[in-house]
Amino acid sequence: MTTRVAVVGANGRMGTLASRIIEETDGFELVARLGSGDDLAPIRDADLVVDFTLPQVSPAIVQEAVSNGVSVLVGTSGWTQERIAPVATTVAANPELAAVFVPNFSIGSVLATQFSALAAKFFESIEILEAHHEAKVDSPSGTAIRTAELIGAARSDLGPVLAPHVDQRARGQQVASVPIHSLRMRGVLAKQDVLFGGADELLTVSHEVTSHEAYAAGILLALKAMPALRGVVVGLDKLLDPEPQHS
Numbered sequence: 037m038t039t040r041v042a043v044v045g046a047n048g049r050m051g052t053l054a055s056r057i058i059e060e061t062d063g064f065e066l067v068a069r070l071g072s073g074d075d076l077a078p079i080r081d082a083d084l085v086v087d088f089t090l091p092q093v094s095p096a097i098v099q100e101a102v103s104n105g106v107s108v109l110v111g112t113s114g115w116t117q118e119r120i121a122p123v124a125t126t127v128a129a130n131p132e133l134a135a136v137f138v139p140n141f142s143i144g145s146v147l148a149t150q151f152s153a154l155a156a157k158f159f160e161s162i163e164i165l166e167a168h169h170e171a172k173v174d175s176p177s178g179t180a181i182r183t184a185e186l187i188g189a190a191r192s193d194l195g196p197v198l199a200p201h202v203d204q205r206a207r208g209q210q211v212a213s214v215p216i217h218s219l220r221m222r223g224v225l226a227k228q229d230v231l232f233g234g235a236d237e238l239l240t241v242s243h244e245v246t247s248h249e250a251y252a253a254g255i256l257l258a259l260k261a262m263p264a265l266r267g268v269v270v271g272l273d274k275l276l277d278p279e280p281q282h283s
Contacts, residue, residue: 039263042068042079044097045088049248050111050141054086054255064259076100084262087112091174095119098135102126107134107265109258111141113178117185117270124268134265138272139178141254145228146272148243149179152230153186155241160198161233162187163208167219168226175218179228181211182271187230188212 041058045051046069058066068078072089076097079085085101087094091114101108102123115137127133140146156162166180176184189212191197196213208215225245232239245251254272261275269275 037063037263039064039259040067040081040083041065041086041259042070042082042084043086043088044070044074044076044079045072045090045112047071048088050251051086051088053248053252054088054111057252057255058086058259061256061259079106080104082106084109084259086259098123099126102130102133102135105130105133107262108136109262110135110137111255113139113172113174115139115178115270116181120268120270127268131266134262134267134269136258136262136265136269136275138254138258139182140226141251141258141272142226142243142245143254143257143272143276144250145179145226145243145245146254146276148228148230148241149183149186149271150273152183152232152241153190155230155232155239156187156190156197157194159232159234159239162197162214162230163199164214164216164228164230165219166216166228167221167224169224170220170222172220175220176209176211176216177218177226177228179226180216180218183228183230184211184214184216187214 043051043055046055058064072093085108087097087110089112094112098108123135127135164180166177199215208217227244230241
């Protein structure tokens with residue numbers, strides 16, 4: 037059976053990469069390449085929508101897809117748990133739908149985030165430094181937000197991290213009590229360091245992407261998983277598990 041896919045944001049780097057992978061993969065047919073501002077009507081003829089657009093555009097695309105009974109794979113940044121909640125309500129009304137939100141398609145990045153959540157139970161001082169290219173319009177990054185949320189969840193019985201002087205703007209934005217510092221500059225594609233401070237030691241979990249090709253394996257993994265998924269799924273890590281958990 038062939039899965040008919042519409043890519044929105046197909047002119048961007050990630051959308052171009054996803055479109056190429058879809059065209060090269062058996063069992064998938066690329067039926068629409070849409071820009072962020074294009075008429076969304078063609079997605080109603082697809083089995084799956086892939087969204088690589090902008091944070092301010094993405095909610096309308098996701099709503100258009102799920103409201104018309106089309107599953108959606110979201111690679112756009114900015115989707116916090118609060119923003120996902122209303123989508124989950126719509127998806128819950130249609131048990132055949134899936135809405136999958138992936139902050140980062142790099143398998144290395146997903147593993148680094150999991151390592152960070154594991155370490156979170158052992159350190160009180162935790163901060164995130166993330167750097168992206170100058171064209172990235174949102175901050176903090178979706179990956180940093182997801183990392184902070186998982187750190188907060190891991191520390192649910194321990195309380196918030198130690199983050200003094202967060203009333204000062206230079207101390208970054210707090211997500212789940214974790215300060216996040218964002219850099220947007222030339223010379224970098226995507227890099228994240230999670231720093232854990234303890235008595236007489238500093239642990240850094242670091243990951244860097246130097247080419248968009250690093251995301252190809254994760255995109256392919258997600259595409260192949262989509263036909264069997266139901267409900268709302270957040271994070272590529274859920275798809276690395278042989279028995280993914282769905283909410």
